[in-house]
Amino acid sequence: MIYLDNGATSFPKPRRVHAAYARCMQQYAANAGRGAHRLSVLAAEQVWETRTLLAKLFHIPSPERIAFTQNCTEAINTGMKGLLRGGDDIVISDMEHNSVYRPAMALEKKGIRTLFARSDEEGRISPEAIIRQITPRTRMICIQHASNVGGGINPIREIGKVAREHGILFMVDAAQTAGSVSIDVERDCIDLLAFPGHKGLLGPQGTGGLYVRKDLEVSPLREGGTGGASESPDMPDFLPERLEGGTINLPGIAGLAGGVQFVLEKGPGTIGRHEQKLVKRFIDRVSVFPDIRILGPVDNQNRAGVVSIVFTGKDSAEIAGTLDKKFGIAVRSGLHCSPLAAKRFGILEEGSVRISPGFFNTTQEMDYAAWAIGEILKKQHK
Amino acid sequence: MLIQVQSVTDAVRMKKYLRNRGIRAEVIQSPSSVRGGSCSFAVRVPASASSSAEKTARESGVVILGIMGSGEG
Numbered sequence: 001m002i003y004l005d006n007g008a009t010s011f012p013k014p015r016r017v018h019a020a021y022a023r024c025m026q027q028y029a030a031n032a033g034r035g036a037h038r039l040s041v042l043a044a045e046q047v048w049e050t051r052t053l054l055a056k057l058f059h060i061p062s063p064e065r066i067a068f069t070q071n072c073t074e075a076i077n078t079g080m081k082g083l084l085r086g087g088d089d090i091v092i093s094d095m096e097h098n099s100v101y102r103p104a105m106a107l108e109k110k111g112i113r114t115l116f117a118r119s120d121e122e123g124r125i126s127p128e129a130i131i132r133q134i135t136p137r138t139r140m141i142c143i144q145h146a147s148n149v150g151g152g153i154n155p156i157r158e159i160g161k162v163a164r165e166h167g168i169l170f171m172v173d174a175a176q177t178a179g180s181v182s183i184d185v186e187r188d189c190i191d192l193l194a195f196p197g198h199k200g201l202l203g204p205q206g207t208g209g210l211y212v213r214k215d216l217e218v219s220p221l222r223e224g225g226t227g228g229a230s231e232s233p234d235m236p237d238f239l240p241e242r243l244e245g246g247t248i249n250l251p252g253i254a255g256l257a258g259g260v261q262f263v264l265e266k267g268p269g270t271i272g273r274h275e276q277k278l279v280k281r282f283i284d285r286v287s288v289f290p291d292i293r294i295l296g297p298v299d300n301q302n303r304a305g306v307v308s309i310v311f312t313g314k315d316s317a318e319i320a321g322t323l324d325k326k327f328g329i330a331v332r333s334g335l336h337c338s339p340l341a342a343k344r345f346g347i348l349e350e351g352s353v354r355i356s357p358g359f360f361n362t363t364q365e366m367d368y369a370a371w372a373i374g375e376i377l378k379k380q381h382k
Numbered sequence: 383m384l385i386q387v388q389s390v391t392d393a394v395r396m397k398k399y400l401r402n403r404g405i406r407a408e409v410i411q412s413p414s415s416v417r418g419g420s421c422s423f424a425v426r427v428p429a430s431a432s433s434s435a436e437k438t439a440r441e442s443g444v445v446i447l448g449i450m451g452s453g454e455g
Contacts, residue, residue: 033390036411036423041394044409048394064391228389230421238445241389 002329002365007148007176007306007336007356009198009205013255014262017202021255032250033227033241043250050257051240054209057201057260057268058193059184066211067243068253072175073099074221075194075210078243079171080104080142082218083192086111088139091168093117093125093154094344095147098337100173104142113137119344122297123150127158134162140169145177149341149352150296151279151306153181160189169216175199176304179263180272180359185211192216200271201263202359203256206249212239220245271359275305278357278366283307285370289377295345295352308336308352309373316351319376323353327372331355383432385425385439386416386447393423399442400427405435416450 003011024046030039032047048063055063069075080103084090090107092100094116104114115133119125125143134141141163146153156172163170171192174183179200185193190211197207212218220235224245229236236242263271280300287294291312297303311319320333334351335342342348355369387393393409400407405427412424427435429451436449 036390036393036409041409044390044394045398048391048398064395226389228422236389238388240391 002361002369004355004357004361004365004369005330005332006199006358007354008332010200010202010358012360013202013204014258016258016262017204017255018258020258021204021251024251024254029251031247034225034247046254046257047248047250050253050260053257053260053264057179057183057264058195058211059186060211061186062214064239065214066209067240068248069208069210069243070206070249071198071208072173072194072196073208075208076100076142076171076173077103078210078218078221079192079194079212080107080140081221082243083169083216084112084139087137089113089115089135089137091115091117091130091133091138091141093119093129093143093340095119095123095125095150095152095341096142096144096338097148097173097175097341098339099175100142100144101340116340117143119152122152122302123147123295123341123344124152124297124302125154125159127155127162130159130162134166134168138166138168140171142171142173144173144175145181145183146304146306147296147338147341148176148306149308149336149338149354150345151176151303151308152297153177153302153304156190157188163191164189176306179259180268180275180305182268185213192218197252197256197259200268201256202259204252207252207256210243212243218243222246266359272305274359275357276300276303278361278363279303279305279307279355281363282355282357282366282370285367286373289374291377295347305358306354306356308354310345310347310350310352311377314350314380316353319353319373322376323369323372327368327375329369329372331369383427383429383435383449383451384410384412384416385427385435385449386412387423387425388445388447390423392444393425396425396439396442396444399444400425400435400438403438405431405438407435416448422447
């Protein structure tokens with residue numbers, strides 16, 4: 001099987017991820033922070049180690065400002081719902097994943113208005129498009145770093161500066177870029193960074209995190225045990241415990257450390273360039289086929305490791321199914337949980353086939369995938 | 383000497399900070415005489431290292447709720 005669905009979840013994982021996960025399960029999978037016996041302390045030390053690695057990757061000065069979550073979606077929900085109040089406005093874009101769109105829509109019912117910045121033809125968001133939606137009530141800008149449909153990378157540093165100049169909170173959804181594009185929360189003026197552990201960071205599913213800038217108080221999405229100050233009816237007022245009610249996913253977090261170590265050793269730039277090279281190779285080969293449309297940026301420098309293809313008059317699910325069954329290629333089809341992006345690209349009916357290579361894919365695999373698509377199209381033309 | 387901190391995260395941070403500076407330290411659950419009715423964590427340092435440990439701990443940036451047994455050396 002050739003796996004080209006890394007935009008959903010990266011696979012395979014580096015061996016050290018398996019090893020770290022297994023070592024934890026076999027040797028110290030106790031409950032971090034619930035007691036101080038040696039296994040519990042070992043568990044807590046592993047959690048701190050993973051936080052430290054993540055802080056290094058994202059240039060976060062204080063690792064304790066990273067709270068672990070189940071995934072990027074939970075992190076985004078926490079950031080939005082923990083900070084926005086009735087009467088606030090939030091600016092998102094017309095390209096956002098449901099992980100941003102749905103919580104924003106849920107907050108509309110609580111009197112928080114959503115304004116949509118308009119993307120360009122490539123599906124990218126400019127700082128000017130953001131500025132046009134800012135009102136005196138705008139409290140937060142929440143933007144994806146890169147689209148999971150078009151692959152376009154947004155200029156978060158410039159958007160972050162806009163947010164800072166206007167005194168607006170800036171949350172970045174790094175679902176498609178954490179691990180493959182450089183992110184520096186200080187340089188990029190990021191107040192909240194939501195990231196998954198199971199995509200570009202190469203960790204197991206069930207992991208993710210939210211960075212919260214110093215002095216920013218976020219209400220927790222859930223309350224519960226934190227292992228300390230148990231007599232208090234309230235959640236602690238300090239991070240990360242404030243946002244980590246209940247037992248955390250220790251084996252996942254241990255595995256994630258292996259993934260982040262791998263990313264730090266290779267460098268996000270190296271990983272991102274490899275993925276861009278693969279995507280470019282694939283685009284170069286399929287762009288000659290008739291009746292297809294390639295979504296996203298023309299300039300590969302502005303594209304994450306994602307490319308979506310629309311097959312005119314054809315069902316994307318059927319093509320993805322044929323790639324799987326006949327050619328052994330795993331891709332995703334449909335709207336990719338991003339109806340806004342599908343609407344923006346005008347593909348709500350047919351959807352698209354998304355190819356998202358990862359660090360372990362090769363140019364030969366991209367050539368094979370392109371050839372397979374050519375074969376499918378030839379058969380359908382006969 | 384016991385260094386009382388606000389969470390297990392801070393206890394692990396403190397332990398690591400002290401150990402990196404050559405001071406033996408271990409994370410413990412605070413005794414009831416220190417914690418009152420609550421669950422809490424502390425870092426225990428041998429009495430022989432208490433004077434240097436206290437200074438080092440205060441440089442760590444970790445919030446310290448209290449230091450017990452300091453200077454008992």
